Amino acid sequence: MIELAMIDNKIVRTRIAPSPTGELHIGTLRTLLYDYALAKKYNGQFIFRLEDTDQKRYVEGSETRLLETIKDYGLNWDEGPDIGGPYGPYVQTERLEIYQKYIKELLDKGFAYYCFCTQERLDNLRATQKAAKQLPRYDQHCLHLSKEEIQKNLDNKIPYTIRLAVPKNETIIFEDLIRGKIKFNTNEVDDQVLIKSNGIPTYHFAAVVDDHLMKITHVFRGEEWLTSTPKHLLLYRYFGWEAPIFAHLTVLLNADGHGKMSKRSGSTHARAFLDEGYLPEAMLNFLMLLGWNPGTDQEFFTLDQFIEAFSVEHLHKKSPIFDHKKLDYFNGYYLRQKSDEQLFILFKKFLPEASDDQIKILIPVLKERIIKLSDLKIQTKFIFEDVEYDKELLLKKGTDPKLAVEMLNKSKEIIKLNFNDLSTKLTDLIKDNNWNIGEFFMVFRVAICGTVFTPPVIECLPALGLEKTLSKIDIAISKLN
Ligand code: GLU
Numbered sequence: 037m038i039e040l041a042m043i044d045n046k047i048v049r050t051r052i053a054p055s056p057t058g059e060l061h062i063g064t065l066r067t068l069l070y071d072y073a074l075a076k077k078y079n080g081q082f083i084f085r086l087e088d089t090d091q092k093r094y095v096e097g098s099e100t101r102l103l104e105t106i107k108d109y110g111l112n113w114d115e116g117p118d119i120g121g122p123y124g125p126y127v128q129t130e131r132l133e134i135y136q137k138y139i140k141e142l143l144d145k146g147f148a149y150y151c152f153c154t155q156e157r158l159d160n161l162r163a164t165q166k167a168a169k170q171l172p173r174y175d176q177h178c179l180h181l182s183k184e185e186i187q188k189n190l191d192n193k194i195p196y197t198i199r200l201a202v203p204k205n206e207t208i209i210f211e212d213l214i215r216g217k218i219k220f221n222t223n224e225v226d227d228q229v230l231i232k233s234n235g236i237p238t239y240h241f242a243a244v245v246d247d248h249l250m251k252i253t254h255v256f257r258g259e260e261w262l263t264s265t266p267k268h269l270l271l272y273r274y275f276g277w278e279a280p281i282f283a284h285l286t287v288l289l290n291a292d293g294h295g296k297m298s299k300r301s302g303s304t305h306a307r308a309f310l311d312e313g314y315l316p317e318a319m320l321n322f323l324m325l326l327g328w329n330p331g332t333d334q335e336f337f338t339l340d341q342f343i344e345a346f347s348v349e350h351l352h353k354k355s356p357i358f359d360h361k362k363l364d365y366f367n368g369y370y371l372r373q374k375s376d377e378q379l380f381i382l383f384k385k386f387l388p389e390a391s392d393d394q395i396k397i398l399i400p401v402l403k404e405r406i407i408k409l410s411d412l413k414i415q416t417k418f419i420f421e422d423v424e425y426d427k428e429l430l431l432k433k434g435t436d437p438k439l440a441v442e443m444l445n446k447s448k449e450i451i452k453l454n455f456n457d458l459s460t461k462l463t464d465l466i467k468d469n470n471w472n473i474g475e476f477f478m479v480f481r482v483a484i485c486g487t488v489f490t491p492p493v494i495e496c497l498p499a500l501g502l503e504k505t506l507s508k509i510d511i512a513i514s515k516l517n
Contacts, residue, residue: 049075083123203270215284328346329350397498443480451502
């Protein structure tokens with residue numbers, strides 16, 4: 037790989053900045069992957085910053101879960117809350133003094149102003165604007181308060197927020213890395229609250245200050261932030277700072293192509309996919325291609341190959357569909373790459389009730405048959421549980437109950453005699469009795485598994501064990517008598 041340490045003489049520094057409001061979203065994991073690839077490609081740094089200024093939405097413990105989930109996907113950061121770094125702290129509520137200093141600068145320069153409006157006034161304003169079909173925005177009521185009025189309100193301890201002073205009718209233009217030139221008229225931009233009445237900054241203010249101080253060069257984020265970018269650019273301008281390069285990524289769409297990916301079509305949490313038995317490398321490979329292409333036919337990428345191939349020119353403008361079938365395809369591929377030793381560890385995790393011997397028996401039987409590791413639980417349910425079923429299921433192929441009992445009794449004799457090499461012995465039994473092979477296996481399969489769709493039943497018997505096999509056959513016989 038060519039040693040590219042910089043873009044435009046700057047060390048590439050990217051960041052993921054999730055809020056501790058719950059589990060890591062799968063879309064955030066995709067953003068992170070692109071951030072990570074860009075930083076690593078140019079030998080730069082990837083930073084984790086916790087944006088915890090919205091305390092109302094705080095979910096206890098989620099900050100730790102976010103970090104753990106990213107690690108479980110095999111990704112790591114160069115600076116972050118747990119390991120520190122030269123631009124820390126990396127948790128926004130630990131940086132409140134820093135924001136105080138910078139908001140003072142904006143207030144002094146007249147780029148921000150105190151707003152003493154009550155919630156009631158703001159609610160009424162919003163309702164009036166809504167009724168008049170106008171976009172809800174602050175009417176700059178407090179923009180022109182005199183110094184004396186402000187001081188009086190402050191002395192009287194009237195609660196306040198601090199807002200961004202947005203100029204009228206100016207065009208803000210910026211070059212989005214994915215979308216090209218983007219223009220906004222400032223008349224469309226609200227006088228954003230920068231500091232809330234509890235003294236804590238909003239995301240907008242904190243993120244700009246932090247991105248600057250942490251020397252972030254590229255900001256990948258979801259397109260839902262696009263309309264916030266003019267506010268951020270105004271802040272950069274007011275401070276006289278150079279803005280990072282923005283790349284607003286497409287949203288992930290539901291599998292039916294309608295709307296943003298939502299819980300409607302399964303979980304949206306990165307953690308849930310791991311719990312379901314998707315392999316980290318399969319999910320990452322799937323996400324790599326969900327908004328980027330290599331410009332070649334190559335489909336399978338390790339993380340290192342992705343870093344090498346990654347280029348911002350090949351990021352997509354069109355929103356991709358989160359196609360679960362494609363994800364299954366990648367998972368199947370990566371599962372088949374695993375050695376039996378690696379599968380042993382994975383099977384054990386997803387079948388904690390199985391003994392080591394049972395796992396060893398099940399690996400060759402099941403490794404080609406599962407798409408994700410949680411399928412193991414479903415496929416082997418009969419080994420660990422008594423599965424309830426109706427007698428009719430045994431006779432699904434129209435088998436006479438008496439014949440079914442005979443089949444089961446004779447199988448039982450054979451199994452009792454010798455529990456090994458049952459495949460040949462049962463096939464001989466079918467031949468000797470002139471039974472229909474499909475009919476026999478339906479009866480036998482349902483007797484053992486309690487369902488119709490099962491893994492190869494004879495191969496699973498050693499994992500079930502002699503005693504349980506015989507008792508399941510007895511239960512089936514008693515149902516038929
Ligand atoms: N804290 C924001 C979020 O939760 C980050 C947005 C950004 O990357 O600027 O999505």
